[in-house]
Amino acid sequence: MASAAQDQTQIRNVVAAFVQQQTAALPGRVTHKISEVDRRITLSECARLEAFFPASSPVIGKTSVGVRCTEKNGWSIFVPVQISVSLNLLVSARQLPLGHILQKEDITSQTIEITRTGGFTDPKQALGKVLRHGITAGQVLREDMLRLPYSVTQGQTVQLAVQGGGFNIRSEGVALSNASEGQTVQIRTPSGRVISGVAEIGGIVKIKP
Numbered sequence: 723m724a725s726a727a728q729d730q731t732q733i734r735n736v737v738a739a740f741v742q743q744q745t746a747a748l749p750g751r752v753t754h755k756i757s758e759v760d761r762r763i764t765l766s767e768c769a770r771l772e773a774f775f776p777a778s779s780p781v782i783g784k785t786s787v788g789v790r791c792t793e794k795n796g797w798s799i800f801v802p803v804q805i806s807v808s809l810n811l812l813v814s815a816r817q818l819p820l821g822h823i824l825q826k827e828d829i830t831s832q833t834i835e836i837t838r839t840g841g842f843t844d845p846k847q848a849l850g851k852v853l854r855h856g857i858t859a860g861q862v863l864r865e866d867m868l869r870l871p872y873s874v875t876q877g878q879t880v881q882l883a884v885q886g887g888g889f890n891i892r893s894e895g896v897a898l899s900n901a902s903e904g905q906t907v908q909i910r911t912p913s914g915r916v917i918s919g920v921a922e923i924g925g926i927v928k929i930k931p
Contacts, residue, residue: 726766726767727764727765727766727767728764728765728766728767728768728791729767730759730761732771733759733771733789733799733801734756734759734801736771736772736773736789737756737773737787737789737801737803738754738756739773740773740774740787741754741756741787741803741805742754744775744781745781745805745807748781748782748807748839749807749809749843750807750808750809750810750836751807751808751809752805752806752807753805753806753808754803754804754805754806755803755804755806756801756802756803757801757802757803757804759799759801763799765791765797765799766791766795766797768791768792768793768796768797769793770791770792770793771789771790771791771792772789772790772791772792773787773788773789774787774788774789774790775787775788776788776800780838781805781839782805782806782807782836782837782838782839783804783805783806783837783838784802784803784804785802785803785804785805786800786801786802786803787800787801787803788800788801789801806835807835807836808833808834808835808836809833809834809836809841809843810831810832810833810834810843811831811832811834811836811841811842811843811862811863812829812830812831812841812842812843812844812845812847812848812862812863813829813830813831813832813834813860813861813862813863814828814829814830814857814858814859814860814861814863815827815828815829815830815859816828816859817856817857817858817859818853818856818857819853819856820853820854820855820856821852821853822852822853823850823851823852823871824848824849824850824851824852824853824863824868825849826845826849829845829848829849829863831843832860834862836862840864840865841862841863841864842863842864842865848863848868850871851868851869851870851871852868852869852870852871852872853867853868854866854867854868854869855867869902870902870903870904871902872900872901872902873901873902873903873921873922873923873924873925874897874900874901874907874921874925874927875897875900876897876898876899876900877896877897878896878897878925879894879895879896879925880894880895880896880897880909880925880926880927881893881894881924881925881926881927882894882895882909882911882919882927882929883922883926883927883928883929884929884930885928893911893912894912895909895910895911895912895917895927896909896910897909897927898910898916901921902921903921903922903923904920904921905920905921906918906919906920906921907919907920907921907927909927909929917929
């Protein structure tokens with residue numbers, strides 16, 4: 723007697739539940755569209771179905787979800803899925819040049835259907851940062867477009883602060899590169915020695931004793 727065929731609606735239901743679970747933590751409004759399973763494919767009925775993302779499959783955009791039967795002599799099938807995320811993201815309000823420091827009037831928000839993660843949702847994440855390159859109006863602002871302002875610039879005379887148990891030494895040096903607050907920068911001392919420290923606001927470089 724031939725075994726019963728797997729109900730393809732059940733496969734789609736397993737895929738739908740898996741997608742909802744995997745995208746629950748994503749910000750914004752998530753929607754998905756599951757493609758029909760090829761009707762020419764006949765699979766044996768299975769009571770234990772398990773969904774999974776194939777290796778390297780993206781969570782957003784055009785992807786696929788695998789469904790496997792975990793019973794003896796089981797099978798697996800891949801179902802194409804389109805996962806869309808609509809999110810309020812910060813975009814440039816106008817064309818902005820390289821090196822521009824972002825102000826309130828430079829940015830606005832727009833509901834965008836994204837195909838990859840990233841982007842800012844809160845103006846505090848972008849305001850005061852510096853553009854790494856020029857951008858046109860309406861571009862989504864992303865982390866790799868921006869940097870923190872430099873607190874130390876190449877060739878600048880900086881104050882070196884060396885602090886330890888019970889002592890505080892101040893001296894001067896010349897920065898050999900640009901650095902934002904919290905970044906490591908090399909300094910040449912008056913004696914010609916090159917040392918490393920951490921840049922702080924106000925042209926100060928903290929040196930570990």
